[in-house]
Amino acid sequence: MSAGAATPAATETGTGPTPAIHVRGLRRVFGDRAVLDGLDLDVPRGEFLALLGASGxxxxxLLRILGALDHPDDGTVLVPRRRTIVFQEPRLVPNKRVLANVTVAMPRGEATRAVGLRALAEVGxxxxxxxxxxxxSGGEAQRVALARALVREPELLLLDEPFAALDALTRLRMQDLVGELCAAHRPAVLLVTHDVDEAIRLADRVTVLRGGALVRDERVTVPRPRDAADPAFxxxxxxxxxxxGVRRPGAGADPTIREGELT
Structure with a gap:
């Protein structure tokens, strides 16, 4: 399908030189409210993009449309066939052991078992x-979910606030792990998060969604490893x-707001 053709559903791309995500004029309407209203977005293969925005x-x-769990009302959505999602909850199958959760729906056999064990080793x-x-534990379950996503070698990894339910220390460790694994596997990544510091710490680009469209799309130039005390950060x-909308232009830090996080 032509990249310029409008389609009411997400369309899968092949493995050619197209971006991992190509979105044009995306609209999604609930009742009389356009939640996404003419949104445009391109994400190259191998790039880590963080998406910020207030609740609602x-x-x-957008993430669900890219993952084929929802459909647009209008616009073009092109994504790779191989894409996986990690949600805020691990969503493990309770009556399957950890390895079986990682390789769920994959062909049975020693080759699949070996691939699953390698994925588990990558997440420790x-x-x-x-x-x-x-x-x-919560962190261990989320690592299993990450292994399950990466074992399929996705071209696009969609992360829907995957660290939100974790304690602060586990959250930092998981951020480091995700950064390392994405650097090794090189999928395109879309991370949905409320945490501004998390977005800056992990992403190559940061975008802000407001009023149905992107109001900021900026490359993160802070040198890695990124320190929150760095003036550029x-x-x-x-x-x-x-x-x-958390801070006024030119205003200092608001002591009533937890630094870096949007609620």
């Missing part, structure tokens, strides 16, 4: 292959908080 602005709606859980999901954070 359509971030998860190869010793938990025979464990039941109920015995895992703080300056970008301030710009994003202004875009999100």
């Amino acid at each position: 602005t359509g971030k998860t709606t 859980l190869d010793s938990h292959a025979r464990a039941w999901p109920a015995t895992l 703080r300056a970008l954070r301030d710009r994003l908080l202004v875009d999100l």
Whole structure:
């Protein structure tokens, strides 16, 4: 299908030189409200994009459309065939052991088992292959979900606030793990998050969704590893908080707001 042709549903691309995500004029309407209204977005293969926005602005709606869990009312949506999603909840199958959760719906056999064990080793859980999901901590369960997503070698990885339910320390460790794994596997990544610091820490680009369209699309030039005390980090954070309506232009930090996080 031509990249310029409008379609009411997400269309899969092949493996040619097209972007991993190509969106033009995307509209999604609920009742009389256009949650996404003429949205345009391109994400090259191998790029990590963070999507910020207040609750109800359509971030998860966009992710669900890209993952073929929802449909647009108008516009063009081109995505790769191989794409996977990690949600805020791990969504593990309770009556399957960890390894079986990682390789669920894949062909049975020694080759699949070996691939699954390698994926678990990448997230530091190869010793938990025979464990039941109920015995895992929240961070461990989310690592299993990440292994399940990456074992399929996706061209596009969609992350829907995957760290939101974790404690602060586990959240930082998971951010580091996701950054390392995405650098190794090189899928295109779309991370939906409310956490401004998280977006800056992980992403190559940061976008802000407001009023159904992107009001900011900026490349993150802060050198890695990224330090929240870096003036460039703080300056970008301030710009994003202004875009999100959390801070007035030129205003200092608001002591009533947890730094970096949008609620």
